[in-house]
Amino acid sequence: MALTDEAMEKIKAMIVAGELAPGSRLPKEDALAGQLGLSRSSLREAVRALTAMRILVTRQGDGTYVSSLEPHLLLETMSFAADVSHGRTALQLLQVRRLLEPPATGLAATLLTSEDLDELGAVLERSRAAATVDEFVAHDIAFHLRIVEAVGNPVLSMLLRVLSTRTQRVRIVRGSRAQRAVERAHAEHDEILRALKARDALLAVSAATVHVAAVEHWLAASYVEADGPSTDGSSHL
Structure with a gap:
């Protein structure tokens, strides 16, 4: 040593x-x-x-x-690792996000106030008006963070920030067919908000799962397109 x-x-x-x-x-x-x-x-x-x-x-x-x-303070140091992650490592981070964020979204369905829901709607309106990928991602982060923060667990909030950082999200959207990816994200965000407004925890979990799984798909597809299939038939992730 x-x-x-x-x-x-x-x-x-x-x-x-x-x-x-x-x-x-x-x-x-x-x-x-x-x-x-x-x-x-x-x-x-x-x-x-x-x-x-x-x-x-x-x-x-x-x-x-x-x-x-405080755990959320110590977790901040992990952000750089998420920022520079590529391929299989980036995909693994998103898989962990899929394990954590949907249940948190379901729990938030019972905790968000009417004011919170109004603000989430306003965030999505600003997201639709975004002129650049970076601007869209900023609103995307604000939307998901506001939902998770309703749970009241700063460790969970920081961990989910680390698992999908701004840098990583921008790279994923740009690496996919950006316009199509953004349009689909708008539709998925609407479904999440609709479930939250209905106070339907199970539907919120389902909508959030679909959304994060789609992000995983965009990431996997971008690396397959960039690297091509490997000789053994698997993708370079």
Whole structure:
């Protein structure tokens, strides 16, 4: 194990053991390095890496602290992985989204207020007026996020953001036959909203499942068209 990795594991072990609680200040560098049996340079590298992971936070002139360690905060660091995912990995992320988002949409059918439903309708109107793929995707994200947020679970909301980021959605729409994909998405969004307005949880689950499955199909098709079938008859996903 590299020295920096060892240093990171030792700091994380202190957090897990409760020696460093969320929001607590790390000991001074020389004291912590001696306590953990590390060089100061290895400790600095570990602190930088853990700060990037949102496990630690540095306050200018005040020292380094353990973050709140809220799950949705830590999940933010996964967004980059979703942004750069391609092929099979991107498809797997969407498959996980399909496992999570439809049930959340069904639950939201019983929780959304009439004001929420009006706002969702307004988002879809703005979506139809979008002049570019990027603008459409911005409204698409707002629509789905507003639904999931009604569940009141920030971890779920952040996880679903990570599973289908703005960058990934733009790439999928552009990689498919964009106009046709957008038109179909409008129709599927309408079906989701109709089920939500009817307070029909089962129908909302079904409509959301159809929608996310269609996105999976667009992604799979775009890679098949780009790469062609493999020699064993499977697609390059």
